[in-house]
Amino acid sequence: xxxxxxxxxxxxxxxxxxxxxxxxxLVTSVSLTFVGxxxxxxxxxxxxxxxxxxxxxxxxxLCTDFDQSATCDGTDVTEEQIKAVxxxxxxxxxxxxxxxxxxxxHDQAYKEFQKQFAGNPILDITKPEQLNQTxxxxxxxxxxxxxxxxxxxxxxxxxxxxxxxxxxDRIFLFLGVASYTAIAIAGLMLVAAVLLISTTIxxxxxxxxxxxxxxxxxxxxxxxxxxxxxxxxxxxxxVGSVLASVAxxxxxxxxxxxxxxxxxLHGALGGPKWAQxxxxxxxxxxxxxxxxxxxxxxxxxxxxxTNHGDRDPDNFxxxxxxxxxxxxxxxxxxxxxxxxxxxxxFLAYSFVFHAQVVLWFQTxxxxxxxxxxxxxxxxxxxxxxxxxxxxxxxxxxxxxxTVIIPLIAANVLxxxxxxxxxxxxxxxxxxxxxxxxxxxxxxxxxxxLQFRFSHHVEHHLFPTMPSARAPRVRAWLQANVKQRYxxxxxxxxxxxxxxxxxxxxxxxxxxxxxxPERTVDVVALWHGEVPAR
Numbered sequence: 001x002x003x004x005x006x007x008x009x010x011x012x013x014x015x016x017x018x019x020x021x022x023x024x025x026l027v028t029s030v031s032l033t034f035v036g037x038x039x040x041x042x043x044x045x046x047x048x049x050x051x052x053x054x055x056x057x058x059x060x061x062l063c064t065d066f067d068q069s070a071t072c073d074g075t076d077v078t079e080e081q082i083k084a085v086x087x088x089x090x091x092x093x094x095x096x097x098x099x100x101x102x103x104x105x106h107d108q109a110y111k112e113f114q115k116q117f118a119g120n121p122i123l124d125i126t127k128p129e130q131l132n133q134t135x136x137x138x139x140x141x142x143x144x145x146x147x148x149x150x151x152x153x154x155x156x157x158x159x160x161x162x163x164x165x166x167x168x169d170r171i172f173l174f175l176g177v178a179s180y181t182a183i184a185i186a187g188l189m190l191v192a193a194v195l196l197i198s199t200t201i202x203x204x205x206x207x208x209x210x211x212x213x214x215x216x217x218x219x220x221x222x223x224x225x226x227x228x229x230x231x232x233x234x235x236x237x238x239v240g241s242v243l244a245s246v247a248x249x250x251x252x253x254x255x256x257x258x259x260x261x262x263x264x265l266h267g268a269l270g271g272p273k274w275a276q277x278x279x280x281x282x283x284x285x286x287x288x289x290x291x292x293x294x295x296x297x298x299x300x301x302x303x304x305x306t307n308h309g310d311r312d313p314d315n316f317x318x319x320x321x322x323x324x325x326x327x328x329x330x331x332x333x334x335x336x337x338x339x340x341x342x343x344x345x346f347l348a349y350s351f352v353f354h355a356q357v358v359l360w361f362q363t364x365x366x367x368x369x370x371x372x373x374x375x376x377x378x379x380x381x382x383x384x385x386x387x388x389x390x391x392x393x394x395x396x397x398x399x400x401x402t403v404i405i406p407l408i409a410a411n412v413l414x415x416x417x418x419x420x421x422x423x424x425x426x427x428x429x430x431x432x433x434x435x436x437x438x439x440x441x442x443x444x445x446x447x448x449l450q451f452r453f454s455h456h457v458e459h460h461l462f463p464t465m466p467s468a469r470a471p472r473v474r475a476w477l478q479a480n481v482k483q484r485y486x487x488x489x490x491x492x493x494x495x496x497x498x499x500x501x502x503x504x505x506x507x508x509x510x511x512x513x514x515x516p517e518r519t520v521d522v523v524a525l526w527h528g529e530v531p532a533r
């Protein structure tokens with residue numbers, strides 16, 4: 001069999017049926033992407049279950065003077081009641097089920113609270129006696145936690161019994177449903193891909209029926225005739241599988257590692273410096289942002305000057321900025337809320353675009369970047385550009401799927417959080433995150449996958465805090481500063497982002513510099529007193 005002739009027939013077939021071949025590639029790519037996502041999600045769920053369930057404990061919270069439950073009635077737990085709980089834990093009935101149990105009193109709870117909230121104003125209003133004394137119980141078999149709950153629920157001096165597994169179960173239920181749904185959809189799409197590939201081969205054969213007839217007349221074997229058609233199907237499926245692999249890698253890097261890198265570079269994950277930098281490269285490198293640049297830009301310049309007039313590198317600033325530099329007004333037309341049609345494209349490119357603006361221009365004159373190795377960061381960023389260009393050249397026409405779409409999707413995802421975290425909150429000289437930032441309400445399973453990036457007020461309060469602890473801070477904020485803490489649904493925040501101007505006339509008023517009569521009070525906005533315009 002002559003290889004050159006066979007490959008020539010394959011090329012002719014692909015060229016003649018290009019539209020059908022492209023449809024095969026797309027269907028195969030999408031279906032295999034779903035398969036990859038489902039497998040990754042299922043593996044992650046199993047790993048998370050193993051890790052967290054083995055560490056799950058049962059907490060027996062004892063009464064404080066501030067509790068009004070039936071078993072507490074506004075009085076602190078007595079020594080006799082504490083002794084009764086301890087004796088029950090050491091009894092022959094419960095002892096066989098318990099691996100370890102330890103008691104945390106008011107002072108110990110307060111010391112731990114001080115470690116978690118070091119440097120935060122919340123310490124000034126929190127006293128040791130406000131924190132529950134607690135028995136933490138680790139079971140030999142965490143699934144037997146009902147024994148502890150039944151034993152101590154309703155016991156005098158016990159405020160509540162909390163099994164950490166019950167919190168995890170709800171998260172893993174959502175994750176499990178999502179992964180099995182993805183598997184079902186992937187299975188249907190794989191069937192569609194197989195049928196489409198077979199149809200493609202049939203169509204290709206039908207379009208060349210005269211050539212096939214001639215080859216039969218001159219004595220060509222069935223194998224020689226059929227091989228080009230089979231290879232055409234294999235090539236289309238192979239290209240689709242490559243695109244699916246690239247998509248799966250992009251999902252992990254952009255939609256998981258990007259959020260993980262943010263947490264790692266704040267030091268919330270611990271570990272050696274080189275490991276933090278490695279995670280930073282994996283998460284921010286695709287955005288053309290070297291980890292050292294991100295750390296100085298975000299951790300230093302942004303966190304130290306959050307929504308502080310024109311000092312925050314990540315906002316559109318005050319009216320004064322545009323009075324001083326009228327040419328800068330043209331950039332406002334790109335911004336959400338400007339009303340231009342192209343402002344709706346802002347989320348699709350703005351993270352990469354703004355990062356380059358900060359790197360090439362703001363690093364020259366901002367005091368926060370003094371001593372920063374700007375040239376090295378620019379060279380590293382250009383190296384990232386070279387990698388993307390290399391991938392685009394290697395991909396050929398498929399660069400739309402390997403470069404353009406992943407970058408757009410990643411920008412939209414990240415910016416849908418970043419832009420809503422601060423752009424709809426007041427300016428604040430004191431840099432109090434409760435007043436100048438806001439969080440977002442998201443489904444628990446999605447929040448866990450994105451390392452609780454929606455807990456942004458909580459993050460600004462405690463930048464080095466692991467994201468797993470953020471829900472505890474949110475619960476405290478909602479209970480104690482409910483009037484000041486803002487946490488709308490994500491869709492509502494995006495809607496308001498595109499219906500309000502972006503420039504600050506004063507600390508609480510957003511205005512449109514082109515139409516000064518268009519103003520919004522961002523404090524009244526969240527209390528429903530004025531509409532967005």
